[in-house]
Amino acid sequence: MAAGLKASETDASYGLAEDLVSEVAVLIVGYRNSEDIVDCLTALSRATTSPGFDVFICENGGDDAYRRLLDALISEAGPCLPGQSLGIQIDGIAGRFTNIQRLVLRARSSNVWVACASDNLGYAGGINAWLRPLSAIPTWRAIWILNPDTQPTESALAALHERAESGRKAMVGSTILDSPDADHVRFRGGLSWQKLAARDVAIGLGELLNVSCNIAAVEDAMDSPSGASMYVTRWCIEQIGLMDESYFLFYEDMDWGLRARHLGLGYAAESIVVHKRGTTTGSGRASSSIPVLSVYLQHRNCVRFVRRHFPWSVPLRVAVSLMYALRFLLQGAPNNSRAAIEGLVAGLKGEMGRPKWHTEQVSG
Numbered sequence: 365m366a367a368g369l370k371a372s373e374t375d376a377s378y379g380l381a382e383d384l385v386s387e388v389a390v391l392i393v394g395y396r397n398s399e400d401i402v403d404c405l406t407a408l409s410r411a412t413t414s415p416g417f418d419v420f421i422c423e424n425g426g427d428d429a430y431r432r433l434l435d436a437l438i439s440e441a442g443p444c445l446p447g448q449s450l451g452i453q454i455d456g457i458a459g460r461f462t463n464i465q466r467l468v469l470r471a472r473s474s475n476v477w478v479a480c481a482s483d484n485l486g487y488a489g490g491i492n493a494w495l496r497p498l499s500a501i502p503t504w505r506a507i508w509i510l511n512p513d514t515q516p517t518e519s520a521l522a523a524l525h526e527r528a529e530s531g532r533k534a535m536v537g538s539t540i541l542d543s544p545d546a547d548h549v550r551f552r553g554g555l556s557w558q559k560l561a562a563r564d565v566a567i568g569l570g571e572l573l574n575v576s577c578n579i580a581a582v583e584d585a586m587d588s589p590s591g592a593s594m595y596v597t598r599w600c601i602e603q604i605g606l607m608d609e610s611y612f613l614f615y616e617d618m619d620w621g622l623r624a625r626h627l628g629l630g631y632a633a634e635s636i637v638v639h640k641r642g643t644t645t646g647s648g649r650a651s652s653s654i655p656v657l658s659v660y661l662q663h664r665n666c667v668r669f670v671r672r673h674f675p676w677s678v679p680l681r682v683a684v685s686l687m688y689a690l691r692f693l694l695q696g697a698p699n700n701s702r703a704a705i706e707g708l709v710a711g712l713k714g715e716m717g718r719p720k721w722h723t724e725q726v727s728g
Contacts, residue, residue: 386416393490396425409471422490430480488607523635524595533630534600537589553631554589562680588621610716660707667711
């Protein structure tokens with residue numbers, strides 16, 4: 365399990381000053397999807413004035429992607445204005461970033477810190493790379509993790525903040541929709557783990573948006589907020605530690621949520637977030653077009669997850685992965701069928717982190 369959030373973990377704060385970090389730190393991990401991030405920040409620009417927030421972006425896609433992201437954000441139609449360039453030397457833990465630029469949202473006084481990762485750090489690695497220096501800043505009370513391909517409504521953050529404060533919740537999830545005009549729900553709050561099926565399910569999937577729901581029942585069923593919109597209090601992180609980077613991609617959010625469950629998980633029904641699903645990982649595509657890496661890691665990491673939290677169900681998970689492999693094959697996706705089996709085997713062998721065969725370098 366990752367260590368707790370402690371200021372002593374690093375002497376570097378990337379030049380962050382206490383008066384430059386608001387009550388909520390919005391964390392976004394991107395991978396060569398600047399258009400999504402522009403849309404996300406444009407939506408954030410319309411958020412209610414309280415609580416105040418600043419945005420911290422980790423670009424995992426390398427120098428070229430970092431430059432494209434900056435250009436897109438400060439373009440004439442972009443949501444940001446140029447800010448102060450940080451010409452600083454970064455050592456130690458801070459060496460996970462090679463460049464950092466501070467921008468400002470055009471529509472409000474929120475700072476937008478854009479960092480270029482030294483390599484593809486994965487999802488949890490990108491989150492933790494910002495959380496470590498933020499640990500030295502006392503002003504923020506919570507983080508809001510957003511997928512880059514999300515567009516929150518104006519009151520989405522305010523609703524999350526209110527539920528966390530009024531209910532003393534450690535983590536809070538949103539109502540997730542597939543499109544702005546959707547009348548059916550993709551998630552209510554987040555995920556529930558089906559122990560006898562060894563898989564997670566989306567709470568409220570397919571329910572009508574305008575039908576009232578039992579908030580207490582949703583919160584009782586929740587094992588983790590959806591990683592697309594995950595509001596996490598500072599006191600929660602201080603107790604359970606950072607995200608587990610050994611997953612690299614997929615299941616790190618589920619693992620984190622389950623570790624926080626005993627502290628209280630909440631659902632803010634009025635926090636509406638549109639999620640385009642899988643524009644970074646490809647997980648929202650048809651079977652034959654889902655990237656092999658995504659399939660591999662989903663099945664590898666699920667084995668790791670159940671071995672950690674529900675070890676008795678590992679045989680069940682093996683059976684589930686084999687059924688997925690068969691389904692891929694029947695759907696005309698033999699490469700993904702093979703990836704599911706190879707991911708399963710890798711999980712049983714205990715493989716962690718970025719797969720050795722995924723050697724694409726992103727720092728150039």
